[in-house]
Amino acid sequence: MSYGSSERRRPAPVALKILVAGGFGVGKTTMVGAVSEIMPLRTEEQLTDAGVGVDDVAGVEEKTTTTVALDFGRITINERLVVYLFGTPGQKRFWYLWEDLAIGALGAVVLADTRRLADCFPSLDYFEELGLPFLVAVNCFDGRQIHTSDAVRRALDLDPMVPILLCDARERNSARDVLVALVEHVRDLRLATRR
Ligand SMILES: Nc1nc2c(ncn2[C@@H]2O[C@H](COP(=O)(O)OP(=O)(O)OP(=O)(O)O)[C@@H](O)[C@H]2O)c(=O)[nH]1
Numbered sequence: 001m002s003y004g005s006s007e008r009r010r011p012a013p014v015a016l017k018i019l020v021a022g023g024f025g026v027g028k029t030t031m032v033g034a035v036s037e038i039m040p041l042r043t044e045e046q047l048t049d050a051g052v053g054v055d056d057v058a059g060v061e062e063k064t065t066t067t068v069a070l071d072f073g074r075i076t077i078n079e080r081l082v083v084y085l086f087g088t089p090g091q092k093r094f095w096y097l098w099e100d101l102a103i104g105a106l107g108a109v110v111l112a113d114t115r116r117l118a119d120c121f122p123s124l125d126y127f128e129e130l131g132l133p134f135l136v137a138v139n140c141f142d143g144r145q146i147h148t149s150d151a152v153r154r155a156l157d158l159d160p161m162v163p164i165l166l167c168d169a170r171e172r173n174s175a176r177d178v179l180v181a182l183v184e185h186v187r188d189l190r191l192a193t194r195r
């Protein structure tokens with residue numbers, strides 16, 4: 001089979017891998033679905049009576065499913081750059097999957113819900129320990145900003161270097177802004193270590 005010379009020379013696009021993490025029901029699957037250009041791969045299972053007392057759906061009572069492995073989405077920036085998004089499972093019984101999901105990642109978005117802020121501590125601790133750059137994106141459910149980003153920073157005792165953004169996980173542009181902020185944060189960290 002013969003190929004045109006331009007096709008032969010076109011290099012494979014650079015792939016960036018970004019994780020979307022955070023506690024149970026914070027909106028990770030929603031965010032990956034909002035921003036992905038392809039129908040996202042989801043691994044949702046029904047929440048059942050067996051999870052009563054284990055799966056705390058307070059605040060997200062309409063939630064009927066939960067991620068049991070991962071979410072996967074893709075964004076093509078241009079012919080040279082593709083972003084792959086991996087949403088992590090939020091529930092403790094699936095945390096052992098984070099290790100594999102984190103391999104080769106550029107950084108992570110830690111989604112937070114201010115009604116259940118403590119739920120994002122395990123993700124923060126995990127990425128800090130791993131040395132993987134991250135930012136915190138507060139998912140303003142129903143567009144309500146209950147706390148300022150400064151208040152969230154204090155509550156989470158976050159390093160001043162870690163960016164905090166307010167977002168709406170359902171909105172494509174809002175999710176995109178979060179991803180751009182993460183990439184810029186990683187770039188700034190890398191430039192700072194080169195100086
Ligand atoms: N009202 C409102 N609902 C939201 C928003 N973001 C997510 N939801 C809802 O909140 C619930 C949680 O969304 P998911 O995206 O499944 O959360 P998740 O973090 O992937 O959950 P797990 O994978 O089970 O940990 C769903 O019922 C969504 O429809 C939001 O910004 N506003």
Ligand SMILES: [Mg+2]
Nearest residue numbers: 028029066067
């Ligand atoms: Mg999910």
